[in-house]
Amino acid sequence: MSTKFKTSRDIAKVLAGELLKNPDQSEKILKNFKATLAEYNLENSLSYILKQAQKIILDQNRINKVKIFSSHPLSADQVLKASVVLTKDREVEKELVLQEDLIGGVVVEHKYMIYDASLKNALGRLRAGLLKS
Numbered sequence: 001m002s003t004k005f006k007t008s009r010d011i012a013k014v015l016a017g018e019l020l021k022n023p024d025q026s027e028k029i030l031k032n033f034k035a036t037l038a039e040y041n042l043e044n045s046l047s048y049i050l051k052q053a054q055k056i057i058l059d060q061n062r063i064n065k066v067k068i069f070s071s072h073p074l075s076a077d078q079v080l081k082a083s084v085v086l087t088k089d090r091e092v093e094k095e096l097v098l099q100e101d102l103i104g105g106v107v108v109e110h111k112y113m114i115y116d117a118s119l120k121n122a123l124g125r126l127r128a129g130l131l132k133s
Helices: 008-021 023-039 043-060 076-084 119-132
Strands: 063-070 091-098 105-110 113-118
Touching: 008 023, 008 043, 023 043, 043 063, 063 076, 076 091, 076 105, 105 119, 113 119
Parallel strands: 063 091
Antiparallel strands: 063 105, 105 113
16 A cells, blocks of 8 residues: 555555455455555454445445344344335345343344334333323
């Protein structure tokens, strides 16, 4: 990387661009990228840069990534319904995360939005309302 970058996000944009242009060379690109980060003592930024590059690539490919937290496994239909809450017209990449402390319901994360339909949240709101009265 001969260009000077101002932020890790700038680096992620370049990486994403290279991966989008040459998807068949992704292994080589990532290997060279890792070596370049090491050369500039930026290894601690690797995780952040890769996450940012992934977001850029998903956005370029018009794919939304949705993370669904549930206290128990969900059926494919339930996962689909939960993911449609925050996304309407694009293909959705879904990740289901089991989180037992939710008690029931789901929490759906998409980009910077969170839809919290968990029993834990409902009980918390009820408690806050009762304490306020």
